[in-house]
Amino acid sequence: MLNPAAAARRALPSLDRLLSSAAVTALIAEYGRSRVTEILRHALDAERERLALPDTAWDEPQFLHSCTTSLKQGSEPSLKPVFNLTGTVLHTNLGRAVMPKKAAEAVMAAMTRPVNLEFELSTGGRGERDSHVERWLKQLTGGEKAVAVNNNAAAVYLALNTLALKREVLVSRGELIEIGGAFRIPDIMARAGVKLVEVGTTNRTHLKDFAEAITPRTAAIMKVHTSNYVVQGFTATVLEPDLAKLAHEHKLPFIVDLGSGTLIDLEQYGLPHEPTPRETLAHGADVVTFSGDKLLGGPQAGLLVGRRDLMVRIAKNPMKRALRLDKLTLTALDAVLRLYLHPERLHEELPALQLLTRKAEDIAAQAKRVLPQVAAALGDTWRVEITACKSQIGSGALPVDVMPSSGLAMTPAAKKKTDVGLLATAFRALPVPVIGHIKDGAFVLDLRCLDHEDEFISQLPQLRLK
Numbered sequence: 001m002l003n004p005a006a007a008a009r010r011a012l013p014s015l016d017r018l019l020s021s022a023a024v025t026a027l028i029a030e031y032g033r034s035r036v037t038e039i040l041r042h043a044l045d046a047e048r049e050r051l052a053l054p055d056t057a058w059d060e061p062q063f064l065h066s067c068t069t070s071l072k073q074g075s076e077p078s079l080k081p082v083f084n085l086t087g088t089v090l091h092t093n094l095g096r097a098v099m100p101k102k103a104a105e106a107v108m109a110a111m112t113r114p115v116n117l118e119f120e121l122s123t124g125g126r127g128e129r130d131s132h133v134e135r136w137l138k139q140l141t142g143g144e145k146a147v148a149v150n151n152n153a154a155a156v157y158l159a160l161n162t163l164a165l166k167r168e169v170l171v172s173r174g175e176l177i178e179i180g181g182a183f184r185i186p187d188i189m190a191r192a193g194v195k196l197v198e199v200g201t202t203n204r205t206h207l208k209d210f211a212e213a214i215t216p217r218t219a220a221i222m223k224v225h226t227s228n229y230v231v232q233g234f235t236a237t238v239l240e241p242d243l244a245k246l247a248h249e250h251k252l253p254f255i256v257d258l259g260s261g262t263l264i265d266l267e268q269y270g271l272p273h274e275p276t277p278r279e280t281l282a283h284g285a286d287v288v289t290f291s292g293d294k295l296l297g298g299p300q301a302g303l304l305v306g307r308r309d310l311m312v313r314i315a316k317n318p319m320k321r322a323l324r325l326d327k328l329t330l331t332a333l334d335a336v337l338r339l340y341l342h343p344e345r346l347h348e349e350l351p352a353l354q355l356l357t358r359k360a361e362d363i364a365a366q367a368k369r370v371l372p373q374v375a376a377a378l379g380d381t382w383r384v385e386i387t388a389c390k391s392q393i394g395s396g397a398l399p400v401d402v403m404p405s406s407g408l409a410m411t412p413a414a415k416k417k418t419d420v421g422l423l424a425t426a427f428r429a430l431p432v433p434v435i436g437h438i439k440d441g442a443f444v445l446d447l448r449c450l451d452h453e454d455e456f457i458s459q460l461p462q463l464r465l466k
């Protein structure tokens, strides 16, 4: 007589037998033979070990069910849509700006059909890929020439590497910034082959500090928009027109890294003022760099605009080839920039602007609408209340300005021992993960960016609360 474990192992079918079964044939059709074979082989090995333990039995339907789950999970994307209810509109970790439908449609066409990326339709000759966005950028900023690269970090790198290689660039000590994701001005300068010369002190920098730092080795003066912090109190910075004048007196280019760089005056929408490339060029900057996916509301890109002779050199830098944009990004950028040609309609068309200017009453009404559904899904373990929120623009833009918003705050109901961290985890485990934040012991969802409300509500019953 076999012992029970050996008997159980004997019941285990062979891999070949399983592969020819009807159920597995269907799995092969869906996931491919090699992946199904690999999953089954691993699962059979694990099963053989499990059956060596007492009180175990071979259960084929259960076995196939778990293999199907592994195959399904193993083929799902890890990069996917989420609900950004963090209260930060341009959230770098959540992909920054949400783009307009028009851009998505244009990208769809560019993905599935050939495009005249570097092909001049009028002559049939070779074209220039940046030309498709350059004409709009010139028009929208007043720059004489424009170049587009992978992101603003690349734009800064390219400008410095082109205009100051093996020479010195003067920057105010108060502007030696670090932006999340390891963008540090001093590090970028070092990698661009440029020697950084720090000028002034952290809180105060004067024009004479710059003037005294200029030597024959100086290649440029640079100003960096202090995107993600403010220096308050006893402070002094040198105004752009003064820095530009000083640079030009010494025949040096004046480079300004604007960071966010909106193309329009945001004050007309009740938002705080953020410098535009047009203004900065008018102040005498020779090259201005800014991001495509911050306040501009487009795809990830770094944009350079400015004086023709300098921009021509930047475009010719061999590194431009390594940092250039692909056809999809250029198509999306073109679509977004064209929306700016009609500023009166911009806030209807550009999601980033729509979200930033969303009316507080509108968000409050939405909070009232979704509260009962969230409360029902959470049951009596949790108290759900409407709470006042302060949304942020994000991506380093206008760091101290906040926009009034409404959200839902979830706290454990009296005497119930639960952890808000587990609630945050459960929301993140939904099919379309919901990302909020924890504040003062509550899990908070700021509803400013809640689009697709029906989808948000319909997946709530799937919350797994323990």
Ligand SMILES: *Cc1c(COP(=O)(O)O)cnc(C)c1O
Residues within 6 Å of the ligand: 151, 152, 153, 154, 156, 179, 183, 224, 225, 226, 227, 228, 257, 258, 259, 260, 290, 291, 292, 301, 302, 395, 396
């Ligand atoms: C955001 C930012 C950058 C980096 O831009 P990316 O597009 O994220 O590469 C550089 N400089 C400033 C001032 C910024 O705000």
